[in-house]
Amino acid sequence: MLLPLFEWFDALRVGDWISNSSYAAPVINVMHLLALVVVFGSLLIVDLRLLGRGMTEQPVASVARAARPWLIGALICMLLTGLPQILSLPIRQYYSPFFWMKMRLLLVALIFTFTLRHKVTLADEARVGPVWGKVVGLTSIALWTLVAVEGRLIGLFS
Amino acid sequence: MSLRSLFEWMDALPSSIALRESLYAFPVLLTIHVVSLVMFAGLVVMMDLRLVGLAYRSTRFSQIQARLFPWQMVGMVFTTLTGLLLFYMQPMRYFGKVYYWLKLALIMLAGLNAIVFHLTTYRSVDQWDTTGPPFKAKVAGVLSIAMWACIVAFGRFAAYDWLTFE
Structure with a gap:
C-alpha cells in the first residue's frame, strides 16, 4: 500500500548525497546511535524507578520530570537522523520486514510513552499503587528494547 | 610470539571457527552487544x-x-561478554583496524578516568554534594561523555574497511 510513497521517496533523489558519499551514511548512523544512548538513559532512569529500583529516594514524578526534556530532545534527534536513512535507501527499507516491525513497535512505544506512561509517572504514587508502576516500567523497557533490536536487524539483514 | 600470530592462533581454534560459521551467533551477539552498550552508556x-x-x-x-x-x-x-565473544569469533577481522584499537584504548582511558575521579575528587563528595560539583568533577564528567561517545562511534566505524593496516 505504501510502495508508491517509497517509490516517490526514491524518485526524489534527496538521499543521493548520502548514497554518493562513503562517509555520510555511517556518520548519520552513528549520530542516530548516540541519540539512542540518551533515549535509553532518560527512559531507564525512570523505568527503574517505576520498578522500585534505582533512584528510590526521589518521587517517581520528579525523576520523570527531570528526564523528560532529555527524552524528548533525544527522540527529536532520532527522527532527524532516522529520516535521512529512510530517504537514502527507501526501496531497501520498504522490502525489509524488520523496518516495518520497527515502525509498528515505534508507533506503539511512542503512544504508550506519551499517554499511559506519562500519566502514571506524574500521578500520585499512592493512588496508582505499586503494581501499575511496575507493569508500566517493564512494558516501557520491553517496547523500547524491541525497537532498538529491530533497528539493529534492519542493517544486518537486507 | 607476535600479537599477529596470537590472533591467527585464536582465529584457527575450533570454537572460534564454529562461532564464525554459525548463522545466528553474529547477529544475536551483535544485537545484545549494541543494546546493552546503549543501556550502559x-x-x-x-x-x-x-x-x-x-x-x-x-x-x-x-x-x-x-x-x-x-x-x-x-x-x-x-x-x-558479548564484545569479547565477537572479538574471539573474528580476531583477524579486527586485527588491522585502527578504529578497533582506538576503541579499546578509549575504553581503558574511560575506565581510568572513572577510577581516578573516585580516588581523588569523589573522596570529598560530602563537601560539594549540596553546593554542586567542583571544576575537577565537571572535567571528569565531560571527558566521560566525550570518550563514551567516541567508543560508540568507533565501534560502529570498525565495521567498515576504513583506516586499516596489514
Whole structure:
C-alpha cells in the first residue's frame, strides 16, 4: 500500500548525497546511535524507578520530570537522523520486514510513552499503587528494547 | 610470539571457527552487544550530565552515583561478554583496524578516568554534594561523555574497511 510513497521517496533523489558519499551514511548512523544512548538513559532512569529500583529516594514524578526534556530532545534527534536513512535507501527499507516491525513497535512505544506512561509517572504514587508502576516500567523497557533490536536487524539483514 | 600470530592462533581454534560459521551467533551477539552498550552508556551519561550540572540538579550527585552504579554494571557485564565473544569469533577481522584499537584504548582511558575521579575528587563528595560539583568533577564528567561517545562511534566505524593496516 505504501510502495508508491517509497517509490516517490526514491524518485526524489534527496538521499543521493548520502548514497554518493562513503562517509555520510555511517556518520548519520552513528549520530542516530548516540541519540539512542540518551533515549535509553532518560527512559531507564525512570523505568527503574517505576520498578522500585534505582533512584528510590526521589518521587517517581520528579525523576520523570527531570528526564523528560532529555527524552524528548533525544527522540527529536532520532527522527532527524532516522529520516535521512529512510530517504537514502527507501526501496531497501520498504522490502525489509524488520523496518516495518520497527515502525509498528515505534508507533506503539511512542503512544504508550506519551499517554499511559506519562500519566502514571506524574500521578500520585499512592493512588496508582505499586503494581501499575511496575507493569508500566517493564512494558516501557520491553517496547523500547524491541525497537532498538529491530533497528539493529534492519542493517544486518537486507 | 607476535600479537599477529596470537590472533591467527585464536582465529584457527575450533570454537572460534564454529562461532564464525554459525548463522545466528553474529547477529544475536551483535544485537545484545549494541543494546546493552546503549543501556550502559545511557545510564553513565545521565550520571555525567548531573556531574556537569545539566540534569537532575536538585538531586545530590552521590545519590545518583550510588543508585545507578549497580545498573550500569549490569549493562557493562552484558556488553563486555558479548564484545569479547565477537572479538574471539573474528580476531583477524579486527586485527588491522585502527578504529578497533582506538576503541579499546578509549575504553581503558574511560575506565581510568572513572577510577581516578573516585580516588581523588569523589573522596570529598560530602563537601560539594549540596553546593554542586567542583571544576575537577565537571572535567571528569565531560571527558566521560566525550570518550563514551567516541567508543560508540568507533565501534560502529570498525565495521567498515576504513583506516586499516596489514
